[in-house]
Amino acid sequence: MIGDGGRMETEAINAAEFFAGIGLVRTALEPLGVKVVWANDIKQAKYEAYRANYPDAEKHFKVDDIRNVVGDQLKTLSRLELATSSFPCIDLSLAGNRRGLVGEQSGMFWQFARVLDEMSEEIRPRVVLLENVHGFATSHGGQDLTDALARLSQLGYSLDVLAIDAKHFVPQSRPRMFIVGVLPADLPNNAHVGVPVVSDVRPAWVTAIHAKNQDKIKMHYLDLPDLPVGPTDLSGVIEYGAPESLWWDQQRVKAFVDSLSDGQRLRFEALRTSDALSYRTAYRRTRQGVSMWELRRDAIAGCLRTTGGGSSKQALVELGFGREPRVRWMTPREYANLMGATEYRLIAGTPNQQLFGFGDAVVVDVVRWIGKHYLLPVLRPDNKAGN
The missing domain is CATH 3.40.50.150 (Vaccinia Virus protein VP39)
Known part of the structure; x- marks a missing residue:
């Protein structure tokens, strides 16, 4: 042609x-x-x-x-x-x-x-x-x-x-x-x-x-x-301009920390007191009938899932410099970035529908x-x- x-x-x-x-x-x-x-x-x-x-x-x-x-x-x-x-x-x-x-x-x-x-x-x-x-x-x-x-x-x-x-x-x-x-x-x-x-x-x-x-x-x-060789951290996908209101309040963050196992809490504290800012993702798991948060060992995200409930959603945790930790749910834009859809327009559906769509893609x-x-x-x- x-x-x-x-x-x-x-x-x-x-x-x-x-x-x-x-x-x-x-x-x-x-x-x-x-x-x-x-x-x-x-x-x-x-x-x-x-x-x-x-x-x-x-x-x-x-x-x-x-x-x-x-x-x-x-x-x-x-x-x-x-x-x-x-x-x-x-x-x-x-x-x-x-x-x-x-x-x-x-x-x-x-x-x-x-x-x-x-x-x-x-x-x-x-x-x-x-x-x-x-x-x-x-x-x-x-x-x-x-x-x-x-x-x-x-x-x-x-x-x-x-x-x-x-x-x-x-x-x-x-x-x-x-x-x-x-x-x-x-x-x-x-x-x-x-x-x-x-x-x-x-x-x-x-x-x-x-x-x-x-x-x-x-x-x-x-x-x-x-x-x-792929990226080794989340720096390229985080929506840094996400509204401050998305970060959880102190009571909710405390509940998050309290749910961590002893081993998880050691990892959490090591990252929190380090001299660098880092991000980790976390999922809620049920262990012996108890709902617990687990922090991912490496600095990339776990496999995104369809959002059928709180346990299927992925949270973002900000740690470092001895500061108070910050935790929030990952945003639809971050889900899009994690799926390689950095230019995808998020103009249809609710945030939860958007999360579901990317988790199923x-x-x-x-x-x-x-x-x-x-x-x-x-x-x-x-x-x-x-x-």
């Missing part, structure tokens, strides 16, 4: 965004030339946040249960090449009910596969990208993942599995696994068969998945660069890294813009 001035332009990669949430997959991939032409989520509040950042969502975003989506609805999309799916993790998470793919929420994987199956081979996306928690790999002794890979293989895809912790990009520990499915005709020349060597994107438990399934399911892998930098080093080399092998 020739653009203005005779400059060669790469044709956009048309994508469908299943379980789109607030749109962070789009935020990640759009700068790489991906154009979302269809999106779906069941939550109206998430759609409102998505539309506030991408007004064209009014034309292509379907707010509905995926069980009501049929493949025919996507057949009119021009050259659909990519489908992404961040299907619910609640039944797969170690913190969830572990019902796996028979669960009401995580079982929506089968609906995603059904929609792909209803699309003819001529319009089925060339590549699919799925994201979920590490618990997917161990659910029902690993059988859920094997069944999912087999279903995608039946649809014609060759599969690869990756594991990436967001801490390589942002100051948040957020380990996630990804499945990349590629139609065989689109596998690049440098795609390998067999079991990949252990690396930071394919730790031993991932290579074991390849070894277990390679004789039953078409699988491949691509060589990928090492992950970057993908980290922008992680998906963009996959897009640059995996999706583009497959879908646009001659495009050097992502290098």
Whole structure:
């Protein structure tokens, strides 16, 4: 395609965004030339946040249960090449009910596969990208993942599995696994068969998945660069201009400190009396039926969660110079920053809805890294813009 001035332009990669949430997959991939032409989520509040950042969502975003989506609805999309799916993790998470793919929420994987199956081979996306928690790999002794890979293989895809912790990009520990499915005709020349060597994107438990399934399911892998070294503290994500009124009063801070275990209090005091200002995040935990606060050992955030109650929200603690400690809940802007969505506009929904949306989303930098080093080399092998 020739653009203005005779400059060669790469044709956009048309994508469908299943379980789109607030749109962070789009935020990640759009700068790489991906154009979302269809999106779906069941939550109206998430759609409102998505539309506030991408007004064209009014034309292509379907707010509905995926069980009501049929493949025919996507057949009119021009050259659909990519489908992404961040299907619910609640039944797969170690913190969830572990019902796996028979669960009401995580079982929506089968609906995603059904929609792909209803699309003819001529319009089925060339590549699919799925994201979920590490618990997917161990659910029902690993059988859920094997069944999912087999279903995608039946649809014609060759599969690869990756594991990436967001801490390589942002100051948040957020380990996630990804499945990349590629139609065989689109596998690049440098795609390998067999079991990949252990690396930071394919730790031993991932290579074991390849070894277990390679004789039953078409699988491949691509060589990928090492992950970057991520930030080691929260300095780049804190909303320093947050209202002073958000900081808790002395009585509430005292209750926070009093709830700490002996070991936690030693850590707290060491940071409070140090000659440097530091920030830590904290979660409420229930230990032997007692609600307690726990201060994170390192200086990055724990994994953000959907806000279903106080125990799922993350607090920010300011300590140092022997001063009185300060504690408050993290803000929606800080959640956005921790998800790599630093430019995301917080103009829709309540603060709690915003926290929920980010806690249920993908980290922008992680998906963009996959897009640059995996999706583009497959879908646009001659495009050097992502290098």
